[in-house]
Amino acid sequence: MLRNGQVFAGYTVEGLLGRGGMGSVYLARHPRLPRRIALKLLNQELFADSEIRARFEREADLAAQLDHANIVTVFDRGIEDEQLWISMQYIDxxxxxxxxxxxxxxxxxxxxxxxxxxxxxxxxxxxxxxxxxxxxxxxxxxxxxxxxxxxxxxxxxxxxxxxxxxxxxxxxxxxxxxxxxxxxxxxxxxxxxxxxxxxxxxxxxxxxxxxxxxxxxxxxxxxxxxxxxxxxxxxxxxxxxxxxxxxxxxxxxxxxxxxxxxxxxxxxxxxxxxFAGPVSVPAPPPAPSPPTVVLPTPPGPQLWFPTPAPARALPAVPNRLAMTGKSGLGFGVCVRAIAFDPGGRVLTSIDSVDKVRRWDLTTDATTTKSLAGSHDPIAVAAFFPDGRQLVTGGGGTAQVWDSTTGRPADAAFVGHNRWVWAVACSRDGGRVATASADQTVRIWAVATGAQIGDAAALRTSQAAGALAFSPDGRYLACGSSADEVRLLDTHTCRIVWSSRSTDAVPANSAVVSVAFSPDGRVVAAGSSDGSLRFWDLPRGRLIGSAAGEHHKTIHSLAFRADGTLLATGSADKTVRFWDPTTGKEIGQALTALSPIWSVAFSPDGGSLAVAAGKSVQVWK
The missing domain is CATH 1.10.510.10 (Transferase(Phosphotransferase) domain 1)
Structure with a gap:
């Protein structure tokens, strides 16, 4: 690093303007002219890297050819003490x-x-x-x-x-x-x-x-x-x-x-x-991290959703599904969550007594790890999209774990003062949401374990028992004990939509599971009375509802990758399939021997994993 007053390549250094991974830029005086210039130096340890050196020299050669009022002028370049340098126009x-x-x-x-x-x-x-x-x-x-x-x-x-x-x-x-x-x-x-x-x-x-x-x-x-x-x-x-x-x-x-x-x-x-006509534009809100986005308050959502990509051609639900392979991953209590890896070859599960098992579907081999240092019984769990990490909730905390080793990650989320009832992971793996009996919903940064936003802004009148991030991470769906689904803007920590604006609130029921369609335009909710509802979020309307098909709690929902099919797993020991565009049941239900806690489609949509009681089965 050059000192103030030091002479380098004839230029007298007056101060440091900035530093980066490859070099530094200094404010310096020209040796003969009454002019200050910007002196850009490549880090000395990179001098031996022929590619970086060529790129640095190329910058000077190309920019020197461009004499334009809106392009910073390059004056000279050279080598001094095995350091490449460029002198250029200084812009204050x-x-x-x-x-x-x-x-x-x-x-x-x-x-x-x-x-x-x-x-x-x-x-x-x-x-x-x-x-x-x-x-x-x-x-x-x-x-x-x-x-x-x-x-x-x-x-x-x-x-x-x-x-x-x-x-x-x-x-x-x-x-x-x-x-x-x-x-x-x-x-x-x-x-x-x-x-x-x-x-x-x-x-x-x-x-x-x-x-x-x-x-x-x-x-x-x-x-x-x-x-x-x-x-x-x-x-x-x-x-x-x-x-x-x-x-x-x-x-x-x-x-x-x-x-x-x-x-x-x-x-x-x-x-x-x-902007040719008169335009009055309010300033954007302050930009904390993550940045604030202004959205309307409920009712009447005016939310932005991406245009859906063309659906991939996947087979419709046949009248009867055939189980492939064998039932695997037997557990002492019950399986809480399951997830495929991105390639669809490995299925990972977590049970209520902290056993993580990975099932290689190509070889039928399994490995088992216990979560090291886990003390509280696991009430809820969710896997990250890659299946290699998971987050669990039990007492007043939630913890991220490496599912391949069973060891805790650095991220532990401490802040709830009562039992954690629901957890969810964003698709990019950067955030985790938790909901607790203390009637708060909190969002956490996985990298630091720090809470994002103000917990007071996320306080709810009823405890939330289900959470799901939208595919782009912009919204968090929160299902409450009052059978209501609310949409939280994760940037502003404001509720921007409520299902109460589209339907009546059923009595004596609670939302237990929620899920977004892959394009984020539909949200589905399963309730403790076995009822199921679908909402079209861009239009803010109820697509359809079903009551009576499942006669017990719907613990889990899963959309297929192309968004054309939803699977629901219930305590009534059945898995049912639905058309998200109509809310109607299609195909024939699957029947298990135990209550179903979790369902998951493989990434290609060709297989469905079902966690029922102590075991997991894969169906095609």
Whole structure:
């Protein structure tokens, strides 16, 4: 690290501007001219890495070819004491990632993007792709002069020429920023100038809302968002924005390159035109972590849900299902939860006396582990999506465990003062929800064990006995002892919908199980009286209900991967199948020898695992 006043390559260091994983940037004085420059140094220990060195030198060479008012100018580059350096234009200002979006007028955000679009189109006309467009690489200059501040694009560290077929990154190495990366960049497909346009559109989303379009802490969930999900509607997140912006961003962030605008400038012009008339937009709410999203209060939901992907063709429920293999995973008390691994080859179960068993369905081999250090009887349990971790609840705490070793993870969730009745895991594995007899629902960060949000805001008038995260993690469905389902916005910790707005409350019943359809548009609830209900959330209406088919508590619900089938497991020892679009029963029920506590479809939808009493069976 250089000291203030130290001379390096002729430049006198005045201070550190920033540091990253590959190097540092210093403010320095030019040796001969009365000018301050930004001096970028590659970390000395990386000098021997030929790929990183080539990328660093390439940044200077490409950026030096781009003489434009909206691109940071590169003056010189060289090597000093086995350290590569670049001297470039110093911009006294802030980067887009540091801007407080609450104080940024939407029209100003669009102007910043429009200026950046000019820089990108200029680079594209000269055959240069930036490939890492994001707010942190967009600089806004401070100025006392009247008029708009200058906007400049910087950091061409992973840029490449359009006609360049060579590679400056190792096979399998990804160096762009995931939050703003296009589908084709993530998949390794051919890229073009529309790749930068996609990232620029993500940057506009960030400047208008304070968060990226696919906000997730888990890289896999982030990639899935870019590859598969449409962008959230801006007008639903920040009311008052021109509705035209929704369609503009959908086009600029289209999954197919050919569906986007012809240039970054064309996209920016469309965004500017959306503000041509008088628009009054309230500032977005403060952005804690996770960021706040404004949604209406019940009744009458006005929630955003993604457009469902085309359903995969899976077989309908036959009149009679055949059990394959043998019953496995015998237990001393009863099985509480089951889960397939993502490949559908391993089935993992947890029982009420802390035994975890993994069943390899291809070899029929099983392994058993006891949860190390578990003292309270396990009342509830839920597996993470990969099946390798689970969360259990019993006394006043919940604990995450490694199901392969039986050892506790670092995350223990302490805060309830009475029995934990329900647990749920978000699909990205980053959060856990718990509900307790103390009439609170709490959401926890798995990485830190810290509570997210205010417990007082999650206090309920009746104890919640069932929880489920929506597929995108945005909502938490809470089933209560008053046979009510409520939808909690996990960003704002506000109730945004209640089933009481669509149906009467049955007497002497409680919601015991809840589940979202794979596209998040339908929520189903099973009750202690054996009744089942389905709601269409975007329309805020009851699809259908069933009472009498199950005559005892519905302990578990599971949607098939394509969303066309729901399985319900009941204490009446039957599994039944339902059409979520109509709420009607289809096919023939399965009958077990013991009450059923858990059901789970395999990832391909071809098998169903059923936990009944002391055993687990797999059916096809």
């Amino acid at each position: 200002g802030v980067d887009g990632d540091s801007i407080d979006v609450r104080a940024l007028e939407p029209a100003q955000a669009v102007r910043i993007i429009a200026e950046t679009a000019r820089a990108l189109d200029f680079a594209h006309r000269r055959g240069v792709l930036h490939r890492d467009v994001k707010p942190a690489n967009i600089l806004v200059e401070r100025s006392d002069d009247p008029g708009p501040a200058r906007v400049l694009l910087t950091d061409f560290g992973i840029a490449r020429l359009l006609n360049d077929t060579g590679r400056l990154t190792r096979t399998g190495t990804f160096v762009a920023t995931l939050a703003y990366a296009s589908p084709e960049l993530l998949s390794g497909a051919n890229i073009g100038h529309q790749t930068d346009q996609y990232s620029l559109a993500c940057s506009l989303f960030r400047l208008l809302t304070g968060t990226g379009p696919f906000d997730a802490t888990n890289p896999v969930a982030l990639i899935q968002g870019h590859m598969q999900s449409p962008p959230p509607l801006l007008s639903a997140i920040r009311p008052g924005l021109p509705h035209e912006l929704d369609a503009i961003l959908v086009r600029a962030m289209a999954k197919r390159v050919e569906d986007r605008y012809g240039s970054c400038g064309e996209f920016a012009d469309a965004a500017v035109a959306a």
